[in-house]
Amino acid sequence: MKAALLTGIRKFEINEIPTPKIINDSDVLIKIKTVGVCGSDIHYYTTGRIGSQIVQFPFVIGHEAAGVVESVGERVTRVRPGQKIAIDPAVSCRHCDQCKAGRENTCRELLFLGCPKQLDGSLSEYIVINERSCFPIKDNMTFDQAALSEPLAIGVYSVERSMIPENADAAILGVGPIGMSVFHILRTKNVSNVYVTDKIDQRLEFCKTFNPKLTANPDKIDVVKKISELEPLLMDVVYECSGDPDAISQGIQLLKPGGVLVIVGIPEVDEITFPIHELRRKEITIVNIRRQVDCTQKAVNLLANGTINMDSMATHHFALEEIQKAFELVANYRDGVMKAMIILD
16 A cells, blocks of 8 residues: 655655554554644654654654545444544553543553554555544545544543633634634633634634634734733633743733633643743643543534534645645645645545
């Protein structure tokens, strides 16, 4: 089968590799149709690592995927051959202390598509994964929509974990695909004003259709000062979705006493300094988000019933052979890209 192998920093090669086979009774062989390019994929592409997760080249990345069931193991009951599915890229062990505590996202033996030393990614014609990661979709759902359920699930989980109160004022710092996923979910809640910041003006323009109270570029204005003028009591919840240490600092300044800082973005640095006295005086709660737990079906349902429409998020489409072009586009934030989708025949 064809696969896009990451062979070095900012370098892909399209090669033939063995097609994976069903080994376990619970395995599902999937023909991949669509893969979304995620920010974490870009980290691997540009730096070869995310924290201690270091790529050993060559490696197949990619995890925002959708496809069609090709064949199934003997005990699979969740899906059937020919069925269209969305894919949860995480496979937990289900028996460790974390899984038993309902924290499958911090499973001691977690395996994740496209994560170094765990599972090969989905930028290939076929993958094999446990049936628990397979979520059937309706025939009228597109593969783009199914793949976008993965970042939307993170948005669902982030808002759930924030325990956002009724009529809350919230800020989203960074409105790439994850920040926009959070925004989509907030629009389904009874919130008051939503303030949005990003360093890319095209993304700010993109999100204006959601009617935020304010869009602001921190490279051009003092966003803390501006939002504070409009909302003197400050924010109930701030979702930091960029991974920028400066944005985390801004988020702390924007929170009212008792507020919640939700760290969703993945920083490129290994350590970040917090203004501890401001955190203490305000009694700020910090919530870290690691992927999601039990939110894939919720995301699929929101897309399937039309509560949320993310079609406009898929701004660019590329063939597998154009993978280098796609990743360069996303890595350099060119051409107003929100989400690049890789299409496999």
